[in-house]
């Protein structure tokens with residue numbers, strides 16, 4: 001069996017066998033026409049190399065399906081949290097911020113401040129300035145996952161370690177570097193920390 | 194994977210908590226599994242899975258049943274996975290999908306070790322090939338559904354799955370051939 005180099009830089013079976021191996025791959029998935037199946041069967045009877053490939057594909061497919069991922073470390077996101085995201089027009093995040101007295105005195109001022117900071121309210125949410133670095137993590141301890149379930153782990157750890165303090169510039173940066181690149185009350189609930 | 198009905202999706206879009214919980218129950222596992230195998234880190238996969246479901250909840254109202262729900266959801270998952278891989282690559286220029294062994298016991302030779310070797314071979318595929326293979330072998334999507342998810346053609350999907358398998362076999366052979374008599378193990 002000849003080999004050739006592809007654009008992926010890997011050697012691959014050349015000529016007829018290549019076509020039959022591609023067919024064998026589709027056949028394993030049940031994605032093959034009857035006529036193709038017939039000619040494939042004929043080829044497989046006389047070609048141990050392609051038979052081996054077919055068997056390998058069957059075997060590895062089985063192994064892949066049977067490998068469980070590691071168990072979840074956290075509870076999946078809850079319906080009540082998603083419900084708020086689904087509502088979309090619920091601005092309770094802003095309301096709770098106002099109640100906490102951390103945000104600007106009025107929603108209008110809040111939006112004004114938001115736009116000054118490059119935030120957009122509604123629609124696509126907050127665009128993340130790419131150049132902002134991650135907050136520096138100086139200590140780590142376990143964070144109750146129900147508190148900030150949507151932050152990436154370094155951020156959650158940074159928050160937990162007190163590196164990111166509520167009501168500071170660090171906190172604003174936090175929004176911009178979350179994996180969501182946007183935020184709402186659903187994945188940022190400072191009042192619970 | 195059972196597809197939710199149009200009515201169930203309308204309820205989800207309206208913020209019906211029970212319906213959204215049902216969707217999480219039905220799809221969270223497969224989405225997490227796919228993302229874990231795509232990015233190769235369980236914690237990162239969990240972060241991403243949460244993100245995927247939030248994105249789903251935000252946009253399910255505009256979904257409108259153009260495609261199947263599951264292919265639409267995995268489109269979101271795949272995009273989130275790719276964004277993450279790009280971000281990660283930019284952050285620390287390290288290889289994606291360094292797959293960790295699920296347990297460390299050395300005496301369980303055989304099927305487990307073989308599976309680990311296969312996973313480590315899959316981990317070396319480029320993202321295009323890996324995604325196509327995972328959607329097929331891990332999640333059992335049809336070629337047509339995979340084409341929808343990857344926003345690609347049927348022929349491309351067929352080729353990618355084949356090419357992925359060819360490369361996996363090549364790498365598998367390379368390892369097992371250089372270590373004769375040894376049960377295929379993993380770099381630890």
Ligand SMILES: [Zn+2]
Nearest residue numbers: 017020047050
């Ligand atoms: Zn052949």
